[in-house]
Amino acid sequence: MKRFVALVLGISLVAGGAFAQSKAVWRGNQFQIEKGAKIRLGVDNDILGKAIVALWDKLHPEAAGAVEYVNFGAAGGTDQITALQGEAPDVALVIDGEVSRNEQSLLPLDAVITKAAANFAMEPFYSGANGKTIKFVPVAYDGMAFAWNKTMMEALKLDTTDKNKDGLPDAFDTWEEIFDLAKKWQANRPSYKGKPVNIVYPMSLDEVWSGYSNLSAGNWKIFPTKDAAKPGFDQDGFRAGLEFIKTASDAMISVEANGVKTPGASMTWRWDDALNNETAPFFLVGTWMDVNGAETKGGYDIKFGPMPTWKGVRLTPFVKTKGWVINGFTKYPSASHELYRILFIKEGMQAMVDNSDYIPALKAKASNTPSYLADPNKAEMSAAFAFNYPEPTITLPANPAKKAMDGYYGIGLNLELRAVWDGEKTPADAQANIVKLYNKWYEENNK
Numbered sequence: 001m002k003r004f005v006a007l008v009l010g011i012s013l014v015a016g017g018a019f020a021q022s023k024a025v026w027r028g029n030q031f032q033i034e035k036g037a038k039i040r041l042g043v044d045n046d047i048l049g050k051a052i053v054a055l056w057d058k059l060h061p062e063a064a065g066a067v068e069y070v071n072f073g074a075a076g077g078t079d080q081i082t083a084l085q086g087e088a089p090d091v092a093l094v095i096d097g098e099v100s101r102n103e104q105s106l107l108p109l110d111a112v113i114t115k116a117a118a119n120f121a122m123e124p125f126y127s128g129a130n131g132k133t134i135k136f137v138p139v140a141y142d143g144m145a146f147a148w149n150k151t152m153m154e155a156l157k158l159d160t161t162d163k164n165k166d167g168l169p170d171a172f173d174t175w176e177e178i179f180d181l182a183k184k185w186q187a188n189r190p191s192y193k194g195k196p197v198n199i200v201y202p203m204s205l206d207e208v209w210s211g212y213s214n215l216s217a218g219n220w221k222i223f224p225t226k227d228a229a230k231p232g233f234d235q236d237g238f239r240a241g242l243e244f245i246k247t248a249s250d251a252m253i254s255v256e257a258n259g260v261k262t263p264g265a266s267m268t269w270r271w272d273d274a275l276n277n278e279t280a281p282f283f284l285v286g287t288w289m290d291v292n293g294a295e296t297k298g299g300y301d302i303k304f305g306p307m308p309t310w311k312g313v314r315l316t317p318f319v320k321t322k323g324w325v326i327n328g329f330t331k332y333p334s335a336s337h338e339l340y341r342i343l344f345i346k347e348g349m350q351a352m353v354d355n356s357d358y359i360p361a362l363k364a365k366a367s368n369t370p371s372y373l374a375d376p377n378k379a380e381m382s383a384a385f386a387f388n389y390p391e392p393t394i395t396l397p398a399n400p401a402k403k404a405m406d407g408y409y410g411i412g413l414n415l416e417l418r419a420v421w422d423g424e425k426t427p428a429d430a431q432a433n434i435v436k437l438y439n440k441w442y443e444e445n446n447k
Helices: 046-059 077-087 100-105 111-120 125-129 150-155 175-187 212-218 236-251 271-277 291-298 333-344 346-355 376-385 405-410 413-422 427-445
Strands: 003-006 011-014 039-043 067-071 091-095 137-149 282-286 302-305 318-326 399-403
Touching: 039 046, 039 333, 046 067, 046 333, 046 346, 077 091, 077 100, 077 318, 091 333, 111 333, 125 137, 125 318, 137 150, 137 271, 137 333, 137 346, 137 376, 175 236, 212 236, 236 413, 236 427, 271 282, 271 291, 291 302, 291 376, 302 376, 318 333, 333 346, 399 405, 405 427, 413 427
Parallel strands: 039 067, 039 091
Antiparallel strands: 003 011, 091 318, 137 282, 137 302, 137 318
C-alpha cells in the first residue's frame, strides 16, 4: 500500500487506490478528474455556489468550467437524489437525518476522505448520520445557540465579565442566577431605550423544537436507548425538565406590560424579537438569523456561549448538521470526489464561512478551521454548538417511513407544557399524561 501525504489537509493519509464501488482514483495529493467530466454541485445558496465554482476553477485551471452549481435546496436533498438519480446533482448539500433512509442512493466515500474526516469531523454528528459505510461528512451546524445582549446588559448595570472565557457572563452562567434576576425585576422593572424590560428569557413552550432545551434541564435526553418505543418520558430526568419550567414560571421570567405573567399559550417563538428588537437580555439564536445585520442596525453587541446550567446540569438545545454527499448515480465519481475534497480543505471551508451564514461543524483546532476574523460571531456560535444535542433520526420498527420524533412533535406536548407553566398541572401529572399520549401515538403509528 503506497503512502501519500494530503498536504492540503495537513494530515498523513493512507490510500490504497479506490474503492471498487466509487472508482475514485487518488493521484499525488488529489483525485483524478475524468476526461470531459462535467459535474454539478447542489447548494441552497447562490452566493455560496458561485464561490465554490470559482474556487474549483482557481485550483483546477486545467478543468475550469467542469463544475457548475444548482440551487437544489438542502431539506429533502437526499430524497431527491433517490427520486431523480442521475438527474440530481453529483455532489449535494443535505441534512444529516435524511441520509440513512437514502443511503442506497449515495456513493461510499473513498478512504482518503474518510480518514481525513475522522480527524476534523465533529462527533457525534459524523458517526450518527452514517451506517457501516461512510457516505456523509457534516460541514455546518443547523440549530440554535444561547445568546446574550452585552450592550443591553451593560446599560442595565449588569455584570458581563467573563473571566473564565466560557462564553457566558460569570454572574449569569446558571439559571438560578438568571431566575434571581427576574425576581428582582418584579419589584423594580428596569427600562431600556425608553421601554420596560418585561422578558428576561423568552422561553418557548408552544414551539417544542426550540423548547427542547427546557426539558433537558434534568440531564434528560430523548430516545436515550435509540428505541422508538422508549422516548424516556417516564424518567425522573424528564420530570426535572418540567420542574425547571415550573421554576421559571414562578420566577416570572416573562411578564406582560401590566406585570401579569405571560400566559403559556403566548410562550411561542419570540427569538427574532429578542435579537432584532432587544426585548430580552438572554435568548436563543438560529444559524439562519442575521446576527450581523441586527448588530449593525441596532448598534449593539450579541455574544454566544453554551446554555447556562441548572442544578449543575447544562441545558442542551437540539441541533442538526448539514453536510455533503456524492450521488451514487454520478457519471464522474473521481471528479466528484475531487470536488468533495476541495469542499473540506481550509480554502473550501473559508469559502463557506465567507459566503453563507453557515457555522462550521469542526473539532477544536482542526487543521482545516477557517478564519473567523471577518465574523467573530461564527467562532462563538461554533463553540456553543459543541454542547448541543443531535436530534434523533430513528424510525418506527414496523413503519420505517415514520420518524420517532414525529411523536414528540405530534402528541400535543405543548399543551402539557403550557399547563405546567400556568399552574394547571403539576410536573408529575403532566409527565403521566405525556407518557400516555406517546404510548397511544406509538401504538397507532407503529404498524
